[in-house]
Amino acid sequence: MSPGQPHITRRHFLRNLAGGAAVVAVGGATWRAIDQGVFSTGDGPAYAAWGEWDDRSGGFLALVRPAVLAANAHNTQPWLFELGTDRIDLFADTTRSMGAMDPLRREMYVSVGCALENLMLAAQAEGLRPAVTLLPDPSDETHVAQVGLGTGGREESPLYHAIPNRHTDRGAYDTSRPVERATLDRLASLNDVVDLRVAWITDEAGKRRFGEYTIEATVAIANDPEMAADSYAWMRQDWDQIQREKDGLTVDASGLSDIVRALGKLLPAQSQKKIDSSWVGATRTRTVATASAFGIVAARDRGDDRQRLEAGRLWQRLHLAATDAGLSMQPLAQTVERADRELSANLEPVFTNALAELTPEWQAVLPFRVGYPTGEPALSPRRPAEEVTRS
Ligand SMILES: Cc1cc2nc3c(=O)[nH]c(=O)nc-3n(C[C@H](O)[C@H](O)[C@H](O)COP(=O)(O)O)c2cc1C
Known part of the structure; x- marks a missing residue:
């Protein structure tokens, strides 16, 4: 486990269970909890790379x-x-x-x-x-x-x-502490590529629009059987699989509270439908609702591989600088994922047009949110x- 990583102790877990609806037989639950890594968040071969950096x-x-x-x-x-x-x-x-x-x-x-x-x-x-x-x-x-x-x-x-x-923070951000414009501008000044820009969305109307498009794109992905299945293929719900594959999206990194994460790991694997419905719910009530501001890393041409690579370099730099400044960030790529799907599957350009409206003259590559954290994000494998x- 890396320094500062939130860690559920057995005592903390059992106290929470006792205080909540302790419906699970303790012996069996404890065994399954150990098996599913409830007491081992951030431990094991899947997380060793963080300690060897x-x-x-x-x-x-x-x-x-x-x-x-x-x-x-x-x-x-x-x-x-x-x-x-x-x-x-x-x-x-x-x-x-x-x-x-x-x-x-x-x-x-x-x-x-x-x-x-x-x-x-x-x-x-x-x-x-x-x-x-x-x-x-x-x-x-x-x-x-x-x-x-x-x-x-x-x-x-x-x-x-x-x-x-640096970790992707999918938790709630502190709504009582907005990120100052000067801080956002300082982050944007890290861009040194003429074909890229960082656009900030800080006004209430713009944030509402960005939020609605993001929620609608999440729903559209969940309702697209091929996208939903290809996304689900990277969900990791089994502790052994996480330790073996060392990749994918985990319950620990999902931004849920300690106790909900622990219960999530205890339950049998969730179906694709269940995960998608939680994702849509979290996007609405946590992700979009608690963002201080939204940003978009945009390029002149998001189909250009060179600009995409430069956009990745810029995103990493932004997220590292934000981390250094005590800020949290989370990419919210759903609208662009949907726009790419529209282009490749010849669908109506709903999100292609929505993105063009958000960053006229530019093409969104990676939208994201920023804010001050309310907790500590977990490590990813x-x-x-x-x-x-x-x-
Ligand atoms: C191109 C790109 C798109 C991403 N899209 C999303 C997204 O839509 N939602 C999200 O929660 N995280 C998104 N992420 C963050 C990754 O899921 C995250 O970087 C990865 O799981 C590793 O976790 P870490 O950043 O905490 O190390 C994206 C990252 C990249 C580089």
Whole structure:
């Protein structure tokens, strides 16, 4: 377990059970609780990567350890690192696809871009001077970047130190503490790519519109059998499976309170319908309702792989800077996932048009929310550097 990670102790759990509706026979429940990792949140091989992030052993493998902690869609971790003597080549792993949830592979490229940003920060902290070439091989669209690693000055930025503390926060945000405009502007100033921008939505009417579109897109995904099934394929409800696969979306990282999470882990696996209906409910009552502001990382062309990779780098930088400033963030990609689905399946462009209205002249790549936290977000599983690296 990493420092600061909320941890349910057996005593805390049993006290809560006793105080609530203690309908489960304690012996059996305790056994199942142990089996399902109720007392082990953030522990085990699936979470070890968080504790090894600054292990400097193993040559360039030391740069991959922080890279694998990057944000990535549905925690699919669609990346592969090839270590050379003077460079690292980064590949997208298309076998870890989200299917109809990401039919145009936008989120795959954004995710690998996030990992690239962590890799760059780690290289600088290691005293190397990284030189990136995006999409270096026109004949291989999965070869997303080549990072040359010459020697340079050591630079340990606050963003680098935020790498193990950055987590997607799906909990409620503090509605009594708005994020100041100057803070948002400072975050947006981290963008140094002309083809990208960060748009903030802070006025009540704009926030209402963004919220409605996000809720409607969530419902549309839940009602689209192919999208719903491809999303459900990445849900991890079994503790053994989490420890084995070290990926996917878990109950622990869902933003629920300790006791509800514990009960969620105790219950038999939830059906796709049940998870989707909880997701729609949480989007309405927690996600959208408690955001201080919404933001959109937008590009000139969201179909362009280079801009998608740069958008991923920017998202990772924004989230690290927000973490450093004590803020929470959560991507809310449903509207863009739906717009990509409309394009690929030739559907009516409902969310394509809604997004064009939110960021005229620009194309939304990754919408998100920001606010001050009310709790501590949980760790997500990760495949360690060794499992995603080849020489
Ligand atoms: C392109 C992209 C899209 C994402 N979309 C969502 C989303 O719609 N909702 C959400 O809760 N998290 C979303 N996330 C966050 C990931 O689920 C999260 O990064 C992943 O599960 C790993 O967890 P961590 O960020 O806490 O390390 C997205 C992340 C990326 C990079």
